[in-house]
Amino acid sequence: MTDRSRLAEALRVKISGNIRSSSPSSPLTGREIGKLVMFGYRERKRDNESPEPGRRLNTSYYYADERRRQNERRERITERATALRNEAAKKRARKRNWTWTIVKWSSIGLLLFLILAYISLPSELCSDVDRHANLTGLEKVLKESVFGQHLVVETAFRLVKAHVKNPHPVKPLVLSLHGSMGNGKNFVSTIVADHLFPPKSRFVHKVIVSLEFPYGDRTREYSEGLRRRILDAQKSCEKRQLFLFDEMDKIPPDVIDSIVPFLGRHAGDVDGIDFRHSIFIFISNAGGEEINHSVTEHYRATKPRESITMLQMESVLNGLDLNSVWYEPLVKASVIDAFVPFLPMERRDVLFCAKEDMKRKGHRYSNLDLEKIADNMLYFPDDLKIFSVSGCKKVSSKVDLVMG
Template sequence: MAAVRWSRPGTWLLLSLLAAPLLRVVVSLEPITTGLAIAAASALTGYLSSPKFYCGRLVECCQVDKPFNGTALELSLKEKLFGQHLAHEIIYKALTGFMSNENPKKPLALSLHGWSGTGKNFVSKIIAENIYDLGMRSKFVHLFLSTLHFPHNSQIPRYKDQLQSWIRGNTSKCARSIFIFDEMDKLHPGLIDAIKPFLDYYEHIDGVSYRKAIFIFLSNAGGDLINRLMLQFWDSGKTREDLELKDVENVLSVELFNNKNSGFWHSGLIEKNLIDYFVPFLPLEFRHVKKCVLAELRLRGFHEDETLASQVAQEMTYLPKERKLFSDKGCKTVSTKLDFML
């Protein structure tokens, strides 16, 4: 239980107040009964003071060794993520394997790439929800937005210091911290290398282990490359399900390394192979957008309406213009268009 952080000032005062009614009864009982009552009171106090009672009921705890439910993760991906067979397989296997490893050699680093609306943010949300009950609202899940947290090119040295301090401080409090970097394609070149030491194969850095942390990078960079590969597969008579990770991952990492607008330009994270998986998110077709509409209807408590779902999906714009194969916004505006239809 040493891995569970739950002690707070005033905890024992609260526990004493909870157990006090039972203890008051003890003084009016016979000796034998008194002994039993004292034992019961002791057991109650022990239960109330245990992390099992305290965590989740009173505060959110960092439970590093909490068993991971891979079945629940796979179900979430199946029900909520559409048209992304590669992302589904990679995220499920990578996260399940990492979470079940009691002594990983390095943190898990996932870089998610594709057009807007294809499910990158959605997947990061699913990951957070399957590790912490509060999901993205958990105090152990940290989201960085490039345009919000690192807006000025002139402040890069300051941002690097702040970023290292934030990661060091939060991981020292909870080894199972999750760090999500959104808008990587808008991040200033070189800034992300500030976190390189935390992703490497070090057992400890200044007494802190980062090996159980999770780093997730979200980016539109590489989306055009992924879409070109999809078109090539389409033109060769293959389906999107025929696309394998080996067809995309290497060319994607090279593209990001050489692209000044990727956030990974000449990055040591790529050069030293510290990113475990470059996860491609494929452009969505009409049938996938329709599934997004049906899922949104379920979420709002409506019955699934195939006709309405088709109408909303038809309101989307598709590329290339002459072929109209892929939704240019994925499922990003489904909710807004559904509002209009309803």
């Protein structure tokens, strides 16, 4: 083995041992130790070549100078080792930073993916339909918020409750709400929807006839579109859907015919879709004048309003000429479960409506303010002026007018 080889091996062993023992947490790799050995060899070679030739003759001076050079060389090697160690630590830090950057952005990407996936999911699931039904709250709100409509509160709640609780209904629940404007038909249908489904539910479908079917010469197109719309909605969840049809007295006859198959006893299989758990509510002003006349005569006979019965009102609606009403196809098919009459509202009911509107708007009011609001409404008949012409429909605007 040559002097160069022996020196390199000695330096390798010595430097490797010193560095590993002095810094066990950051040991140099074999490649870095090799660089350090070569650096030490070059330093030793340079030192051997640096003394002047004559100075080697003085032995004591030579050894003292050799020790000095060894110490300097050792310091340079240690500095070099430190530099290599620092460089290696920086490389590892950069590697860790890149690893952390990859993990960080991967995590952010995964989070964004999960958020987008959650947003794309339906806002409510079909399996949660039964969980949202709040029949106790429905009864409470109907009794507390619907004024002057004892038949509606009793009939609507009982039928809805029975249908929702029935695990095997034979047909959908079909309610037909009748009465003049402002007596609470849309208000009650909204209360029913709010207590069977969450807000803005995808299982509640409202059709305003005058807006969706304005042209009488396009009834075939309307019929096919409405049929497909109902089928697609029901297919998304057969557990329960709520279909609200407003202004039914304006619906084209051919369009109403397209709805009939969904309402009867064969609704358990319409194009392979089960409609029996769903609810259909039809709203119209049809029969409103007849109901008003019957209630007025009842009042003239000095009978209490609460003594009016469902049978009495159903006889009024059934006594209409079927050829002149929109629901003729439904009556002939015997699919309507109940005609729900909305009675004309008396002055006292208007006062209740005004009071609730005041509370909702945060007004401080007195009985005199309520009377002023009631005085701004129109009433019929002319000789009695007991029933509001527009029900409670215009109460909110009258509140704004009186209270400023």
